[in-house]
Amino acid sequence: MWNVFLLSLRTLQPLLVLAMLAMVFWAVLSRQPWPFSIDAETEHLSLSLARGVETNWRIDGAVLCSRTSIDSLKDRSIDKSKICASSRWNAYSLSGLAEPVMVVPSLPDKTPAYSASIDMSTDGSLLMQLRTDDPAGPPISLSWADAEAPSTIGQDVILEFSATTLESARRVLLPFVGSGSIGKDVSWKDSAILRSGRVSLYTHSDDAAGGRALVDTAELMPGDRVDLSSGRQSDDVPIKGFIHVDVTPRAEDSPPIMRVVAFGESESVHIVRFGDQGYDFAPGIMARLSRHDAISTWAVLILSLLGLMAVYREGSEIGEGTLRESVQRFRERFRKPKPDEE
Amino acid sequence: MFGRNGFERVLGFSLLSVLMAEAYASNAQSAESPLRATLSGAFHETVQEEVGVSGSVVVGVATANALSGAAALAGFVVPVSSSQVCLTVVSRDGVYSSRNTYLMPPLEKGGAELWAVLPFEGTQRRELINSYVEGDLAVRATPGNCSSQKSDYLVVRRDGQVDSVSILVNAFGANDVFFRTEEGKEENCQEFTEGRRTSYDFVCRVPVTGASHQQVAIERERYGRSLTTAHLNLVLSGADK
Numbered sequence: 028m029w030n031v032f033l034l035s036l037r038t039l040q041p042l043l044v045l046a047m048l049a050m051v052f053w054a055v056l057s058r059q060p061w062p063f064s065i066d067a068e069t070e071h072l073s074l075s076l077a078r079g080v081e082t083n084w085r086i087d088g089a090v091l092c093s094r095t096s097i098d099s100l101k102d103r104s105i106d107k108s109k110i111c112a113s114s115r116w117n118a119y120s121l122s123g124l125a126e127p128v129m130v131v132p133s134l135p136d137k138t139p140a141y142s143a144s145i146d147m148s149t150d151g152s153l154l155m156q157l158r159t160d161d162p163a164g165p166p167i168s169l170s171w172a173d174a175e176a177p178s179t180i181g182q183d184v185i186l187e188f189s190a191t192t193l194e195s196a197r198r199v200l201l202p203f204v205g206s207g208s209i210g211k212d213v214s215w216k217d218s219a220i221l222r223s224g225r226v227s228l229y230t231h232s233d234d235a236a237g238g239r240a241l242v243d244t245a246e247l248m249p250g251d252r253v254d255l256s257s258g259r260q261s262d263d264v265p266i267k268g269f270i271h272v273d274v275t276p277r278a279e280d281s282p283p284i285m286r287v288v289a290f291g292e293s294e295s296v297h298i299v300r301f302g303d304q305g306y307d308f309a310p311g312i313m314a315r316l317s318r319h320d321a322i323s324t325w326a327v328l329i330l331s332l333l334g335l336m337a338v339y340r341e342g343s344e345i346g347e348g349t350l351r352e353s354v355q356r357f358r359e360r361f362r363k364p365k366p367d368e369e
Numbered sequence: 370m371f372g373r374n375g376f377e378r379v380l381g382f383s384l385l386s387v388l389m390a391e392a393y394a395s396n397a398q399s400a401e402s403p404l405r406a407t408l409s410g411a412f413h414e415t416v417q418e419e420v421g422v423s424g425s426v427v428v429g430v431a432t433a434n435a436l437s438g439a440a441a442l443a444g445f446v447v448p449v450s451s452s453q454v455c456l457t458v459v460s461r462d463g464v465y466s467s468r469n470t471y472l473m474p475p476l477e478k479g480g481a482e483l484w485a486v487l488p489f490e491g492t493q494r495r496e497l498i499n500s501y502v503e504g505d506l507a508v509r510a511t512p513g514n515c516s517s518q519k520s521d522y523l524v525v526r527r528d529g530q531v532d533s534v535s536i537l538v539n540a541f542g543a544n545d546v547f548f549r550t551e552e553g554k555e556e557n558c559q560e561f562t563e564g565r566r567t568s569y570d571f572v573c574r575v576p577v578t579g580a581s582h583q584q585v586a587i588e589r590e591r592y593g594r595s596l597t598t599a600h601l602n603l604v605l606s607g608a609d610k
Contacts, residue, residue: 111593217542
């Protein structure tokens, strides 16, 4: 029975080799999305919020600037000499307003999404602007605990969390679903950069805790820009993440910093570094082969069978005839040639 | 397949066809091509990863189809309005930059549409330039030599109908850029969200009214705080010197 099995394996050897080569090519050429996570500290973040998802952010104590006049906040209008000083804006203080929540509506497909630009200012304040280029799109709204109904606040709004507001709030947490980029290209015209961070790539794994195993990590350098998108699947599989601003002093004179954590799936994570055109952080060929969730098991099985056959062939050659004859052949194979035989 | 005589006959016909096509193209070109400017001095260009582009807000003023490497190599077309033109070409990734002064050709009076080609033959970086697709290259032409600063911008074009002018803007950290027309109409400019944006990060698409000159103001805001406004006089068609 065992011999029949080994004989059939021997017959199938060319097919197994071909299958192995096909798997190698498939692993190298396939566009499998890999789960990734990003944890970065940055002074700037650009987002394009996912269309099909409603985004809710608590904005306690912020100053709200809108291109439109908001009747329900009329008595909260403030002097614009310092904040939103341009004549295009109306400024309102939300200080003391109970549990204010800004709601960015979900949008139909193929309409311009809401974009968000978020900066940690040098004076310790957190600034953000949200807008859409679609004049017919639904506006952003604001609701609070004792409001009778949500108020529309327009399609273009600015929020400023001053350093004082942040100190009293201690933390600001803003979850998001979408795409965008963390950090900014380093140039002489702007000082905001990504400070540090780490990108980790995973693979689906049945034998790892949590169903995924770490493939590789990349440390981010100050000034890097990381693009948050899942490539061709960006519309279908948006990136999920959150922005966390913690003003609890971490060290002497350490300014508050915006921490961005994001999760998603992508063929690669694009990192733009100062002085080059950027690179795609993606698993290498060996990792693609050994960690590919559809291939790795079969590759191991075929390699094992090929190894087994190699061992069997050696063993069968040695095992032919009597033990004395086998030992004699073995000695002849490895004995040193005598000088007169050369 | 053709035999010796047959092969020679086919070769002869092919050569004749090519020569006739060349002659036709040459005639067509001489009938329609605009005047040709002359480069003043040696062609000056730099290629470096982080180019020190000039500190101006307006980086490019051209029709959309003129903002590519292919358009540059074909030669930019500008309206003739002065004896000299300063041409600045900058790539969005900040790698390529060139700045050259061209001497405009003498004009015959009475021309309705006066145009001149600014040849780009002096470049040593044809392959790099050719890799820049539409939107990756900013081109700006101003009257006079490159040491003078003016608010007049000659609208660079390639060919075809001009519906709008693309103004490429270096926002200097502003997160809101918009333009205001002479009529007071205000419209947002679009931010580049893909690829590197070292030299410029916004594009304003200004519709053409049909006039030979248009006034446009580029305004920038950083979180509601106004930054300096740039005033442009767009020169859309040529005139006698």
